[in-house]
Amino acid sequence: MTGPDGEWYLSELANGIERSRILSIATQVKKMKDEGKQVTAFTVGDFSPEQFQVPLSFTEALASVVHQNQTNYPPAAGLPELRESLSNWMIYKYGLNVGSEGIIVGSGARPVLFASFKLFLEPGEGLAHGVPAWNNHYYVHLNSAKDIAIEGDSDSRFLPTADGVKERISEIRVLILNSPLNPTGTCFTADELGAICDVVLEENHKRRKTGQKPVMLVYDQVYSTMTVKGIEHVHPVQVRPDMFEFTITLDAISKSLTATGLRLGWMALPPKLAAPVIALIGHMGSWPARPIQQAAAETYSDPKKLELYFEDLDSRISDRMEILFTSLTQMRDSGLPVDFIPPQGGIYLSTRFNLFSALGVNTNEEIRLWLLKEAGIAVIPFQAFGLEDESGWFRISIGAVSVDEVSDAMVRLENALQSIH
Numbered sequence: 260m261t262g263p264d265g266e267w268y269l270s271e272l273a274n275g276i277e278r279s280r281i282l283s284i285a286t287q288v289k290k291m292k293d294e295g296k297q298v299t300a301f302t303v304g305d306f307s308p309e310q311f312q313v314p315l316s317f318t319e320a321l322a323s324v325v326h327q328n329q330t331n332y333p334p335a336a337g338l339p340e341l342r343e344s345l346s347n348w349m350i351y352k353y354g355l356n357v358g359s360e361g362i363i364v365g366s367g368a369r370p371v372l373f374a375s376f377k378l379f380l381e382p383g384e385g386l387a388h389g390v391p392a393w394n395n396h397y398y399v400h401l402n403s404a405k406d407i408a409i410e411g412d413s414d415s416r417f418l419p420t421a422d423g424v425k426e427r428i429s430e431i432r433v434l435i436l437n438s439p440l441n442p443t444g445t446c447f448t449a450d451e452l453g454a455i456c457d458v459v460l461e462e463n464h465k466r467r468k469t470g471q472k473p474v475m476l477v478y479d480q481v482y483s484t485m486t487v488k489g490i491e492h493v494h495p496v497q498v499r500p501d502m503f504e505f506t507i508t509l510d511a512i513s514k515s516l517t518a519t520g521l522r523l524g525w526m527a528l529p530p531k532l533a534a535p536v537i538a539l540i541g542h543m544g545s546w547p548a549r550p551i552q553q554a555a556a557e558t559y560s561d562p563k564k565l566e567l568y569f570e571d572l573d574s575r576i577s578d579r580m581e582i583l584f585t586s587l588t589q590m591r592d593s594g595l596p597v598d599f600i601p602p603q604g605g606i607y608l609s610t611r612f613n614l615f616s617a618l619g620v621n622t623n624e625e626i627r628l629w630l631l632k633e634a635g636i637a638v639i640p641f642q643a644f645g646l647e648d649e650s651g652w653f654r655i656s657i658g659a660v661s662v663d664e665v666s667d668a669m670v671r672l673e674n675a676l677q678s679i680h
């Protein structure tokens with residue numbers, strides 16, 4: 260039986276949902292690999308378990324809880340012992356004290372991210388986000404929000420600036436910031452973040468007098484434990500304590516413990532705002548499995564031991580980044596048309612392949628396809644993160660590659676670039 264297209268049956272919201280561009284590139288790469296082609300996948304923000312393992316104590320605790328038959332519903336906000344561990348961790352690491360009642364867990368950062376937008380935004384209200392940035396443009400659509408894109412550029416290490424936020428502040432209801440930033444691997448300094456907080460605080464001071472609802476800051480710090488030596492992750496409440504009542508912090512074991520498939524994230528918010536989030540997470544049923552929660556409670560109850568795991572993880576990320584950094588610097592210094600922004604955190608590197616004139620092309624997509632075919636390297640153009648400029652900037656992710664793969668890929672890249680130089 261034939262009938263109208265699927266679109267006819269669906270809501271406007273459903274018809275408007277964009278598929279992830281990153282995942283469609285990843286599918287293309289997988290197909291090439293299955294056909295036996297040599298491709299290094301610098302694409303997904305996932306951690307391959309062959310390269311990066313979750314702490315052994317975590318998987319042991321997980322197995323033991325499963326064997327104890329702990330299979331019933333957990334409480335919607337999370338197990339009390341987990342909320343307690345995470346609350347103590349946030350105090351220890353970032354000086355942020357929301358108490359255990361201000362911690363709400365979900366199955367990864369995404370459900371708590373979704374919940375934090377739902378908490379504040381009415382349809383048509385302004386959701387401001389940096390560009391380039393991971394996935395915010397999809398959330399603007401899901402919330403029927405007004406899209407307020409604040410573009411960064413290479414001078415700001417692609418981070419949004421206080422001036423950029425100030426220009427649009429009167430239209431903003433929710434501002435989302437991410438540091439270390441996906442896709443650029445760059446971090447706010449205390450001064451940069453402080454200047455943005457000052458813009459928010461000044462606006463909120465004005466709004467309080469006129470009875471207008473405040474600007475809320477959603478601070479996505481899922482890569483906060485991954486910074487290069489000499490770079491400190493900063494939190495809004497550390498730099499401006501008055502931001503406490505306006506800040507929702509998001510974090511997840513997806514990145515911190517390289518446990519993307521285990522699905523546990525959390526939100527830290529002023530406790531007086533917690534009740535509707537707990538109900539929303541409960542209605543969506545998006546709480547993490549009870550055994551995962553139990554294992555995370557144990558892991559996060561020992562911050563000192565956790566720091567040792569993070570140190571080791573940082574050094575394995577840095578092994579890969581060092582090769583990229585050294586190889587790209589050599590290529591750039593020898594006159595090849597590549598550039599990059601020194602990595603500061605996370606698992607990403609902003610890299611510029613300025614091949615427009617060498618290849619006689621106009622788009623990042625054409626450069627991407629050339630890199631894939633001629634150098635066997637798969638990268639993601641900044642367009643996938645909302646930056647539409649055809650300027651040759653791409654994200655390199657090291658989450659799924661070995662040290663040897665990175666070295667081999669850099670040799671292939673240099674050869675390919677030499678061939679068109």
Ligand SMILES: Cc1ncc(COP(=O)(O)O)c(C=O)c1O
Nearest residue numbers: 304367368369393441511513524
């Ligand atoms: C900045 C940022 N926030 C949130 C997430 C989502 O994390 P999760 O997998 O825990 O939902 C990601 C995933 O790549 C991310 O890069």
